[in-house]
Amino acid sequence: MHLPHPWPVLKGLLVTLLLSNAVYAIDLDISDEQSIKDAASTSAYAMMTYYKGNETGHIPGAFASKWWEGAALFLALLQYWHFTGDTTYNDNLRVGLEWQAGDDDYMPTNYSSYIGNDDQMFWGLAAMTAAELKFADATDVGDNYSWLSLAQGVFNSQIKRWDSTTCDGGLRWQIWTYESGYTMKNSISNGGLFQLAARLARYTETDTYANWAEKIWDWSVSSPLLSNSTWNVADSTETTNDCATQGNDQWSYNYGTYLMGAAYMYNYTNGSSVWLEAVDGLLNKTFEHFLNDDILEEKLCEPTEVCNDNEILFKGLVSSWLSFTALLVPSTYDTILPVLQTSGQAAAKSCTGHDNNTCGVRWYKSAYDGWIGMEEEISATNIFVANMIAFDTSAPVTSSTGGNSTSDPTAGENDTSTSTTESAITTGDKAGAGILTVVFVSSWVGLMTWTILGG
């Protein structure tokens, strides 16, 4: 959790004080490669001050109360290393990505009883990114897993949870019946698996993955989650009424994950016009909904300053996904880069906090806004590094363009963490389930829902 934000009055005073002391600012020249690397180095350093996984008594890669955020941190580090060449954090990265690997499927037993599909999926995306950015496999160190097999392991364990007992398909948000989110099917879980499948298809050039990507896409379009005419992306839908209703909260990462998957499918199909239309439609809507003066903004929580840790990370993830989309669908490059640039410049101006370049939440303010936390630094790192596509268009590779991560198509096949076979749930069980869910307050969108509902 980030520190509670200061009281408005004090904060106003604080911001004034900080603004008057403009010595500590990330001085970013967006047209200068070294300047971008320096900005990323500053925010990555701040981001890593929150990482204790390499210290005695701490567990590599683990943030116990917010397990998925380890994946967000490592995603940012992978791209930081790739685009800047700075290897400072690579040991932490490698050890953490392996430590949380579970049985080659990112279902580590310490956390597997309350991991949601989306939580696991983000670790799968981190491993996929490692393969695509040619982060060397650690298979020659100890008995470690290859990055590609980890992504395959997540894919294999998740497709087994595909649930046709309700809504004619789709992945539930939660894996276990005792989690209240079990009755929900949502965009980040389905759009996340869609993205992972599309990336596996492109990297391995294997139709099995592409077929799954198509299947998940088609199901999403048939559900209230995704529209292929308006390109609206809803947050969730409910299995209890067979997906008749729509929870239409607008979050940038839901758009971003379908956009990213569509970009990979476009690239994998050597330029299919159907996927291009999807990319253009989703990109249009992403910009329509989440820009403020061409600066990325999480509209549902930033203006009222109610973003929780998860939500602070969304536009950072979207920054990365936009940068990859620009490379995979070259016709979008000239649309995407200017937005990354205005957002990056604004983010840098938000990094003037505490006399030590602390970055805030609301980039569009172009000034420090009083917030502080690992999530702010991760998102800032993401947007700085995303700007490196102006100088380096070499990412992401495939197994035939330089990627050499070892494939294991059977990884994760023995994972048994699936409870889609509906057991009769008694009223007693349901009451218990609700309580258990509260006790765990496990999955992060759960936290988000609590925050919003609870004010």
Ligand SMILES: *[C@@H]1O[C@H](CO)[C@@H](O)[C@H](O)[C@H]1NC(C)=O
């Ligand atoms: C910046 O200062 C704040 C307030 O003292 C502190 O909490 C934070 O850890 C510092 N950040 C860095 C990167 O040193």
Ligand SMILES: *[C@@H]1O[C@H](CO)[C@@H](O)[C@H](O)[C@H]1NC(C)=O
């Ligand atoms: C942990 O990693 C950080 C870099 O993120 C490094 O500065 C620190 O020295 C490392 N600590 C130990 C105990 O190795």
Ligand SMILES: *[C@@H]1O[C@H](CO)[C@@H](O)[C@H](O)[C@H]1NC(C)=O
């Ligand atoms: C699980 O917890 C044990 C005990 O705290 C710890 O030693 C181990 O490293 C943890 N494993 C993971 C994957 O977090």
Ligand SMILES: *[C@@H]1O[C@H](CO)[C@@H](O)[C@H](O)[C@H]1NC(C)=O
């Ligand atoms: C794969 O490529 C990386 C560099 O991109 C290299 O360090 C590694 O040794 C290669 N692995 C194999 C098995 O060839």
Ligand SMILES: *[C@@H]1O[C@H](CO)[C@@H](O)[C@H](O)[C@H]1NC(C)=O
């Ligand atoms: C949109 O989705 C529907 C299925 O819901 C499908 O019949 C139609 O072909 C799709 N349109 C495009 C342009 O892909």
Ligand SMILES: *[C@@H]1O[C@H](CO)[C@@H](O)[C@H](O)[C@H]1NC(C)=O
């Ligand atoms: C894309 O083009 C490459 C090279 O011509 C070809 O090998 C591959 O099969 C094509 N992929 C698809 C999905 O058509």
Ligand SMILES: *[C@@H]1O[C@H](CO)[C@@H](O)[C@H](O)[C@H]1NC(C)=O
């Ligand atoms: C996206 O927006 C551009 C102009 O802003 C428009 O020309 C294009 O038709 C739109 N594409 C889709 C698929 O909506």
Ligand SMILES: *[C@@H]1O[C@H](CO)[C@@H](O)[C@H](O)[C@H]1NC(C)=O
């Ligand atoms: C696929 O992506 C590569 C960059 O990784 C790019 O060079 C190529 O033009 C893209 N393919 C299509 C059909 O746009």
Ligand SMILES: *[C@@H]1O[C@H](CO)[C@@H](O)[C@H](O)[C@H]1NC(C)=O
């Ligand atoms: C799955 O279990 C079977 C039977 O125990 C075993 O032969 C196989 O190697 C396992 N697969 C993986 C990927 O661990």
Ligand SMILES: CC(=O)N[C@H]1CO[C@H](CO)[C@@H](O)[C@@H]1O
């Ligand atoms: C998942 C896994 O096998 N991790 C191993 C990676 O290698 C180190 C040794 O360097 C082992 O300690 C890990 O258990």
